[in-house]
Structures are given as C-alpha cells and as structure tokens.
Amino acid sequence: MPDLVIVFAGSPAAAVPGLSTLSASRHEVAAVVTREDSPTGRRRELTATPVAVAAEELALPVIKANRLAGPATEAITALRPDLGVIVAYGGLVREPLLSAPRLGWINLHFSLLPRWRGAAPVQRAIIAGDDITGASVFQLVPDLDAGDVYGTLTQAIRPDETAGELLDSLAVSGAQLLLGVVDAIADGTARAEAQSGDVTLAPKLELEDGRLRWTETAGEVLNRFRGVTPEPGAFTTVGGLRLKVVEARIAHDAAPLAPGRFSLADGRLLVGTASSPIELITVHPAGKRPMRAVDWWRGRPAGAAVAE
Template identity: 75%
Template sequence: MTSLRLVFAGSPAAAVPSLSALAAGRHEVAAVVTREDSPQGRRGILTPTPVASLADELGIPTIKANRLAGDATEAITALRPDLGVIVAYGGLVREPLLSAPKYGWINLHFSLLPRWRGAAPVQRSIIAGDDLTGATVFQLVPELDAGDVFGQFTQSIGGHETAGHLLDSLAVSGAELLAAVVDAIAEGDARAEPQVGDVTLAPKLTLADGLVDFTRPAHDVVNLVRGVTPEPGAFTTLDGARLKIIDAAIARDAPRLAPGHFAQEGKLILVGTATDPVQLVTVHPAGRKAMNAGDWWRGRPADAATVVDAPAVAE
C-alpha cells in the first residue's frame, strides 16, 4: 500500500477527528498547521487551538500561523508534502502554496457543496431550515469551495439539533470520509467530479447575526436560535439588558402574542412571533449564569419590562 507524506491544516475542535484519523492511518503527517495561540476566558490566557493540542500529544511538529503566507509557506513547502489536507483551518491557501504538494490540497467541508460555500455552512443550513446536510471532500482551487468533489455523504438534520451538536456529528463522519479519500488518492483510485447544483453562500457569522427578530415566524426564530448555538449565540434585549437565548421551542397550542411580547402561560415562558409563540426553555441573563427560563422569569421585579426593546422588534 502506498503511503503519502501529508501536511494537515486545521484549528478548531471540528478538525480534531480528522487529524486523529489520519495520524492513526498508514500515511505520515509530516506537520500540522494551525492558528496561533489566542487569549481565552476572562483572564485572557493564551491557549493553543484544539488541533495544536492534539498535535502536541501525538508528537507531530506544528507550524502556528494565522495566514498561510511568508514563513509559513516556506516552512510547508520545505517539507515536500505529497498532499495538503485542510479542515476548518481558518485561512485561505493561495499560490504558490496551493500547488506545492504533489497532489495539491484537499478540503473537508461540512456541507453538501455547492450549497453553503463559506465559513459557516452548518450554522447557515440550520438557520435556513434545511432538512438535509452532510460533508464533502473536494480539491482545493483558488475560487472559494469550488473544486471538484472526491466524496460526499448526506445526513438528516434533527428538528432540535443545534449547530454545535450537528458539527460534532459531521466532524466524526467527515473524518472517515476524508481518510478514505486520502487512501484513494494514494492508490491512484480517486476520481473527482465537478460540483453540481445551485451555489449558496455561508459567510462567517457575527454577533449581530444572533439578534432574534420576533416579527419573523416562529419556525424562523427557533431555527435561528439553533443555528447560532453555541456561537455567536442568540439574544434579545429586554429593559436595556441583553438576554441570551440558549434553547427555545415552538409553542403550537399556546395563545397568540404580539411579536416580542413576553407572557407566562402556566409553567411556560412565551414570546410572541408572527405566528405561534416561542417557548423560552433556557436563557442566560446578563451578569448571571444560564438558567431555566421559568426561574429567570419568577426572579424578575413585578414591574419589569415584558416587551423586547426596539429595534429588536418592530412596533
């Protein structure tokens, strides 16, 4: 069996299963490329990426760089890799690095390309209300996520699945697909086909993307909450304070409420939308810990606001 000399580029936890699978296989992972240590937590302690931590455990040399240029490009090229493998690294591979490995670079992307090209495919698919997602291994080309496809699998999106849960699942299954594609490339059996279908884009989410618009239908509100959990997080503002929404559900049998209006119905804490109310299940008030929505509601002053602040909801 032919063995390849690999360079692996990845950063977050979603890339860890892929590195683990490749390191356990027959190929040599000559180096890992990952983003630089970054401040984490309230104390701002410099912390390596999850991929860097695993590489250290495995004894694989690590190149830490936030951009694949200059010294990083020279260091990777000097390794003379047969194949570059990238999974959620967090940066672009450009020429001359793109053509440096014998077989170029392949990318594991967590969507059914060409749907959801970009940095946030899992989040965008849930926000859009997709029922189906998956992962794709494709040849990296200069155009964003546009290369020919070596392999792809589909997976249903659960009605209560958050982006975090779905990404964890796709990361494991995607690692198996990626390892199989690398083996096929090594044996000369890999065949890549052009992407087919309509292109949609999945740009990176910002904090502002987590603002809930209660003038939307209930299913859109719940999909947004699921899609931005755990990052960047869903929120609204009530009486000038930010309220993070960790978990929510459609309350189909509850009385209708005006969009953005809060009410208690039995044990349920509800917020009105354009259709059915949404039940708040778990919330995270500013300056406090995440908690059951009922506990939060009972702890508020009797004269506290019950309508989200404008422009969080249209008047």
Template identity: 70%
Template sequence: MTHLRIVFAGSPGAAVPSLRAIAATDHDVAAVLTRLDSPKGRTRVPTPTEVGAAAAELGLPTIKSNRPGDEVTEQITALTADLGVIVAYGAILREPLLSAPRLGWINLHFSLLPRWRGAAPVQRAIIAGDQLTGASVFQLVPELDAGEIYGQFTQPIGGNETAGHLLDSLAGGGAELLARVIDAIADGSARGEPQSGDVTLAPKLTLVDGRIDWTSHASTVHDLIRGVTPEPGAFTTLDGARLKVLDAAIARDAARVPSGQLRLDGRRLLAGTASDPIELVSVQPAGKNAMAAADWWRGRPDDAGMIVE
C-alpha cells in the first residue's frame, strides 16, 4: 500500500480521534491546520484548539488560521501533500487551497449525507426527532457537503441522548471509518458514490435556537433540549430572568400541567407542555451554579412567578 502524505484540518474535540487515528497509521501527517488560539476562562488566556493541543502532543507541525488565504495556501502547497483530510475545522476551504493536495480533500461529516449538510448536523438531527444518524466520508467540493461519498456508517440515536454524547460517539466511529477510507484511497480501491436522497440543511445554531417553546408537544421540547445540549444550551425565562435547562426528561406518568406552568410533584419539578409534562432535572439560574431543579424551586420565595416563557 502506498503511504500518503496528509494535511489534516480540524479544531474541536470531535476531530481529535480522527487526528490520532491517522497519526497511528503508516501515513505521514505533514501538517495540521487548525483555528487560532482563543481566550478561555476567566483569565482569558489564549488557548489552543483541542486539535492544536493534540497536534503539539503528537509532535506535528501546526498551521493556525481562522480563514485560510494566500499565505496558508502557499504553506500547504509547499508541503506537496497527497491528500487533505478535514474534520470540523470551522471554515470553508476554497480554491486554490482545495486543489493543493494531489488528491484533493476528503471530509468526515457527522450525518448520513445528503441529510443535514452544514455546520450543526448532530444537533439538527436530534432536534428534528431523527432516530437514526451516522457519519459520512466524502470528497470535498466547492458546493457545501455535496461531494461523492467514500463510506458511511449508521447509528441509532438514543431517546435520552444529548448532542454532546452523540457527537462523542460518532467521533470515535468516524475516526475508524476515516482511517479505512484513507487506506482504500492509498491502495486504489476507494470508489466514490454520488449522494442520493433528499437534501436537508443544518445551519449553525445560535443562542436564540435554544429557547424552549412550552406550547409544543413534550417530545418536541425534549428533543430541543437534548439537541442544544451542551451548545448553545436550552433556556427559558422566569420573572424576566434566564434559566438554563441542563437536563430534563418527559414525565409520562405525571398528570397534565398547563403549558409553561411549573409545579412541584413530590421531589420532581414539572413544567407543562401541550402534552405530557417535562421534568426539569438540572437547571442553572442566571449568575448561579448548576443545581437540582427541585432544590432551586424550593429555595424561591413563596410568591415567585409560576410561568416560564
């Protein structure tokens, strides 16, 4: 099998398993492209991306850029790489960078393409109530997530699984798939297949996307909470203050509660929806730490408002 010279592009933790998987093969990682260091925590100390930190640990050369332009293109072209591999890098690669590696770029995407093309496929799949997802490795082309597919795997979505948990799982399986595809490209056995089926889009989520609509069905509310956890986070408002909902469950055994009303049921704090109530398990009031929802509610004044919006 031919050993390929590879440029890897990625930034968040979901891309780290793929970088490690490639680094463990006989292929040569010539450089890692990742986003610039960014301020973290209260001290706002510039901190490398998780991929950047992993690259340093592995002793791999790193190129840092949020929007690759001429300088980055020249750097990558000078590497004379055979293949570019991108996993959740966080920016769109355009020509002439797309053509810099001899075989172009392949992309690991966490959905069953062409469903959920875009920046937030895992979150959008859960919010939409999908029961099945997976990952795809495809040839990167100028059109968004539209290239031929070299490999896919499918995975069920658990009824209580959050986007964070699902992404962690897909990242591990995706790394294995990616390594297999790279080997197939190296030995000449890889065959790309055109995407088929209905195209759906998965644009990046904003803070507003995390607002809970308590007039919706319980399953819709629960899917939203799971889909935006941990980012950008689910929230509601009570007495004009934001309340983050960190963990929740559908209380199918509880009596109906009017939409948006909060009610303490034994040790459970319930919020009404258009169908079954939602049990608020863990919340974070504005300016405070996370806490058990029922404990938070018991600590509120007796005349506190009862309606969340």
C-alpha cells in the first residue's frame, strides 16, 4: 500500500522532475493536473504541456484544466487524495479544493521565500543581480506564496547563467527536496516554519521586460539578458525594427561607447552601455533566422544605427 495518495499539479518542463521523482517513490500519484493543450510554434498547433506528456509516458491519469474549479475540482475531490502537490501549475488553488486533500497542498517554489513570491522567481532573481537563490517547499494558503515553509535548499547563481539554465538545475535539485518533505509528512516528522524576512514580488514577465536598457551598466544589461533568456527573450530595436539578442557578454577589455552606439572592433560587434560595452554574439533579426551578430551588422541596410 502506498504511504500517501497524491494529486500532482504542474505544467512546464520545470515540473517534470518533481512528477517523475514522486511517481517512482513509495507514494501513489493518483492523478496529474495540468493546463489544457495550447497553440505553439509558427503553425500554432495544439501542444500538450511537458507535464501532460510526462504523465502519459508514466501511464498516470491526466486532468487537463486551465482553472482548478468546477469539473476539475470535482474530479480531484473524488479521488480523496491525502496530499496535493503543486509545481508551477500556472493557476491558483482556491477553496473548496484547497481543503480537499486530507493534508492540504504543498508547493515547490523556485526561490528562498519570502524573497520572490510570484510567477517568475528565477527570472526576477537574475534580473535583480542576486548571487544566491534556491527552492522552498511550503504549505499552500490562500495568500500568494505565503504559507509556512517545510524545507529549503540554496544554490549559487553563476555569473553567466541564464534563467533557463538555472531553472533546469533547480527543477532537479528541488525534486529531491520535494520528495524529502513528502516523506516527512507521511512519517509525521515534517515541521513547517513561518516565513521571515523582507517580501519581494516576482510577477510574470511580459514581452517588454525583455527590452535591453542601454543606459544601464553592462552588468545590469547582462543580468536582464540572462533573466529573460530563453523566455520572453531579450531584444532591442534598431531603426524601428526588433532585434532579438540570443547570445551576449560583457566586453571588459573594450573602450567605452555611448549607450546604444554600435562599434565593429576586432571582429566583434559591441554596443555601448553606461559602463563597459556589451558584445553581441548571436542575434535574431525579425523575419530571419538567428545569425552571427557581425554578419547581421555587415548586411544591415546602409545608414547609422543605434540600439534603443
């Protein structure tokens, strides 16, 4: 007999390690809740979430719903779960579903709470220049990411690490943290402590959050680039046209340039900031394929160009 009957809710790839780890544990994952298929790619084909794909591979029942209400709540409640586990589902759990599992719901969140409560904790931490982040497992309550914390892990943020890379890493280490908490809850040894410290919020990133601000220092520009890579993506505009920045780094050895000014020097394409220039390595012009930044620069229409 399984120790606990669990309902797991999650959607993106970052939730898959947690699902896989729990499905291989001494507990039973009775159902997986994930968001409905959505159009993706240029052809806008309906695509299942990574969690839905993983659940089907694990032969686990799947409930697809964009809101945890109505039929979804009824289906979950009918399973009479001991515990609900949520990892980046993309929606809120409200009453009566919040109280439906015998032991309530726990949430694996990719930050050191109460810092960065919200939908984009990893991205916001990098944009803000944090050196340390981590993951927390807490008891879900009606207020946003405010419940008592069962366990945490800390992890250094590498200077060149993008949000996508950091999230992939935290998803794996966080899955082990999550399993440890679930085991402790089953054994009756889990202890949760109230959050303490200053609260910061991490709202969902919008497309405009990816715009690089050349009047900031090179460190701040690079932090934003890393924080919005791969989603929603870093960009600037040149001559009114959008230019996505795929790869970039600080050119510490280059002479300063006025913010937004380009310079082709020693085979590198540089853009000025409030401190050192940024070297653009790979860019993605609108309507074209990604290419080397120097090739884009040499093939651009004639005339002066400034990044805005």
